[in-house]
Amino acid sequence: MPREKEAKRDTLTTRQGRPVTDNQNLRTIGDRGPATMENYHFLEKMSHFDREEVPERVVHARGTGAFGYFETYGKVGDEPVEKYTRAKVFSGEGKKTPLMVRFSTVAGAKDSPETERDPRGFAVKMYTEDGNWDLVGNNLKIFFIRDAMKFPDMIHAFKADPVSNVPDPTRMFDFVSRSPEATHMITFLFSPWGIPATYRHMQGSGVNTYKWVNDEGEAVLVKYHWEPKQGIRNLTQEDANYIQSRNVAHATQDLYTAIERGEYPEWELFVQIMEDGYHEELDFDPLDDTKLWPEDQFPWLPVGRMVLDENPTDFHAQIEQASFGTGVLVDGMDFSDDKMLIGRTFSYSDTQRYRVGANYLQVPVNAPKNKVRTNQHRGQLDHRNPEEGSSDPSINYEPSMIGGLEEAEEKAPQHQPTYNAAAMTKPIDRPNNYGQAGETYRNLADWEREELISNLSNVLSQCDERIQEAMVYHFSQADEEYGRLVKEGIEKKTQEMKDMQEEEMPGREAGEQSRYGKGT
Numbered sequence: 001m002p003r004e005k006e007a008k009r010d011t012l013t014t015r016q017g018r019p020v021t022d023n024q025n026l027r028t029i030g031d032r033g034p035a036t037m038e039n040y041h042f043l044e045k046m047s048h049f050d051r052e053e054v055p056e057r058v059v060h061a062r063g064t065g066a067f068g069y070f071e072t073y074g075k076v077g078d079e080p081v082e083k084y085t086r087a088k089v090f091s092g093e094g095k096k097t098p099l100m101v102r103f104s105t106v107a108g109a110k111d112s113p114e115t116e117r118d119p120r121g122f123a124v125k126m127y128t129e130d131g132n133w134d135l136v137g138n139n140l141k142i143f144f145i146r147d148a149m150k151f152p153d154m155i156h157a158f159k160a161d162p163v164s165n166v167p168d169p170t171r172m173f174d175f176v177s178r179s180p181e182a183t184h185m186i187t188f189l190f191s192p193w194g195i196p197a198t199y200r201h202m203q204g205s206g207v208n209t210y211k212w213v214n215d216e217g218e219a220v221l222v223k224y225h226w227e228p229k230q231g232i233r234n235l236t237q238e239d240a241n242y243i244q245s246r247n248v249a250h251a252t253q254d255l256y257t258a259i260e261r262g263e264y265p266e267w268e269l270f271v272q273i274m275e276d277g278y279h280e281e282l283d284f285d286p287l288d289d290t291k292l293w294p295e296d297q298f299p300w301l302p303v304g305r306m307v308l309d310e311n312p313t314d315f316h317a318q319i320e321q322a323s324f325g326t327g328v329l330v331d332g333m334d335f336s337d338d339k340m341l342i343g344r345t346f347s348y349s350d351t352q353r354y355r356v357g358a359n360y361l362q363v364p365v366n367a368p369k370n371k372v373r374t375n376q377h378r379g380q381l382d383h384r385n386p387e388e389g390s391s392d393p394s395i396n397y398e399p400s401m402i403g404g405l406e407e408a409e410e411k412a413p414q415h416q417p418t419y420n421a422a423a424m425t426k427p428i429d430r431p432n433n434y435g436q437a438g439e440t441y442r443n444l445a446d447w448e449r450e451e452l453i454s455n456l457s458n459v460l461s462q463c464d465e466r467i468q469e470a471m472v473y474h475f476s477q478a479d480e481e482y483g484r485l486v487k488e489g490i491e492k493k494t495q496e497m498k499d500m501q502e503e504e505m506p507g508r509e510a511g512e513q514s515r516y517g518k519g520t
C-alpha cells in the first residue's frame with residue numbers, strides 16, 4: 001500500500017495498553033544473558049505469535065476475498081421475481097445488498113500455488129435485511145460426486161499420500177475410476193476450464209439445486225450462475241506452469257490490485273428455474289449435481305449483478321475467518337432434496353465451530369448486519385454486543401409468560417414438501433454417467449480438446465495400468481474418439497517417460513561449487 005512520507009505514527013503498546021520502550025532486546029543479566037523469566041512483554045509477544053494461526057480449512061484453504069454489493073433487477077428475466085420467491089434480497093429493482101466474496105482453490109494448502117488444476121471456490125455472503133444468505137459455489141457448474149457420503153474419501157484421494165506426503169495422481173484416478181459419475185467433471189477439469197486465468201475471469205455456480213418459495217408457499221427448483229462481465233479466460237497447462245514459476249499468488253494479487261486501481265470486477269447473476277418434481281421426461285435427475293441443466297430447456301434468466309469495490313483491511317480477520325455455509329438461507333429460499341446439499345449443510349458450520357470457534361458468528365465478517373436476538377450465547381470468546389440480545393436479558397429462554405424473546409409471526413405460508421417412500425441407502429435411478437460427459441467433450445473448442453487429451457495423457461501415464469484401463473473405458477463410454485485419443489496419448493507419454501529416465505539428473509557436480517563443512 002502506498003504510504004505518506006511524514007504520516008504521524010502511533011506508539012507501540014502491549015496488548016494491555018502499556019507503551020513499549022524496547023521491542024528489540026530481551027531483558028537479560030548483562031548484555032549476553034541469561035534471559036530473565038519475568039519478561040512480560042516478551043512472553044506475551046511470543047505466546048501470542050505461537051497461536052497466530054487458526055486451523056486452515058480442510059478444503060479450499062488457499063483463497064482470497066473482497067467486499068461489494070449485489071443489485072437486484074427486481075425481475076427474473078421478464079417476470080416479477082415475486083412470482084417465484086419472496087426473498088427480499090431480489091425484490092425492488094435497484095436495491096443494493098452489501099456482500100463479501102471468497103474465491104479459492106480446493107485441494108492445496110493455505111499457501112499453495114494458485115495455478116493448480118482444481119475447481120475454484122466462489123462463495124458469496126450477502127448481508128440481507130432478513131439475515132445472511134450464503135451462496136457457496138464453485139466456478140465449474142457440476143461436481144465429481146452426487147452423494148455426500150463419498151466426500152471425505154474423495155478429498156483423501158485428491159490430497160497427498162498420508163504416509164509420504166507426496167501428491168500422487170494414482171490416488172485421485174483410483175477413486176475416480178471407481179466413481180463413473182465423475183467422468184463429466186473430469187472432462188471439464190482437465191480441459192483449460194480447470195485452470196481459470198484469474199478469479200476475475202471466471203464464472204461461478206451454486207452447483208447444487210436449491211428451491212425458491214413464493215408468498216403462497218409454492219416452490220420451484222433453482223440453480224444459480226454468476227457470469228463475469230470481464231469475460232472468461234482459462235489457461236493452458238504451459239501458461240499455468242510459466243505463471244507458477246514466477247508467482248504462486250497471481251490470482252490474489254490480480255484481484256487486490258484491480259480493486260486498488262478502481263477496476264471493480266462485476267458479475268451478473270442468472271438463475272435456471274424448473275418446476276419441482278421428478279421430471280421423468282429428462283434423462284437425468286434434476287437433483288444430480290454431476291449434470292448441467294440444458295440451457296435450451298431451462299434458459300438463464302438474469303436477476304441482478306454483483307460488484308466488488310472494496311479490498312479487505314485485514315486478511316486474517318475478514319477472509320481467513322470468513323465462514324460460509326449452505327444452510328445459511330433467508331425466507332423465500334429452501335433446500336432441495338439434493339443429497340450433496342443436505343450433506344454439505346451439516347459439514348460447514350460443524351467445521352467452523354472447530355476452525356474458528358463456537359462463537360464464529362460473532363466475528364464481524366460473519367455477523368449479519370440486521371439485529372441478532374438469540375438465546376444461544378456464552379461459550380469461548382463470547383463478546384455479544386449488549387445492545388443486541390434481549391431487552392430483558394435475564395429471561396434467556398423461550399417460551400416465557402413474563403418476558404424475553406418471542407417467536408416471529410409467520411407472515412406467509414411455509415413450503416411443505418410431502419414424502420411417501422421407504423428409507424433406504426441406494427444410488428439414484430437415473431445416473432446417466434456418460435451422456436453429458438460426451439456432449440461436453442464434443443462442445444469443447446479444438447484447442448481445448450487437445451489440451452484435455454494432453455493433460456489426461458500426462459497424468460494418467462503416471463498411474464497404475466488397471467487405473468489407465470478403467471479411465472479409458474469411462475472416456476470411451478462418453479465418446480469413442482475421446483477414449484481412443486486418451487489411450488493413444490497415454491502410450492505416447494509412457495514411451496517419452498522411459499526415454500527421459502535415461503537422461504542425466506540436472507545440477508552442478510561437486511567441485512564446481514563452494515564448500516562448507518565436509519561438502520564432498
Ligand code: HEM
Binds near residue numbers: 103120351
Ligand atoms: C469449503 C465440505 C461440496 C464449495 C468447504 C469446507 C468444508 C466443505 C468442510 C471448509 C469450510 C470452512 O472451513 O469454512 C463440503 C462437503 C461437500 C462439499 C462435505 C459435499 C458433501 C462442495 C461443493 C461445492 C463446494 C459441491 C461447490 C458448489 C465450497 C467452497 C468452499 C468450501 C466454495 C470455500 C468456502 C470459503 O471460501 O470459505 N466445503 N463441501 N463444496 N466448499 Fe465444500
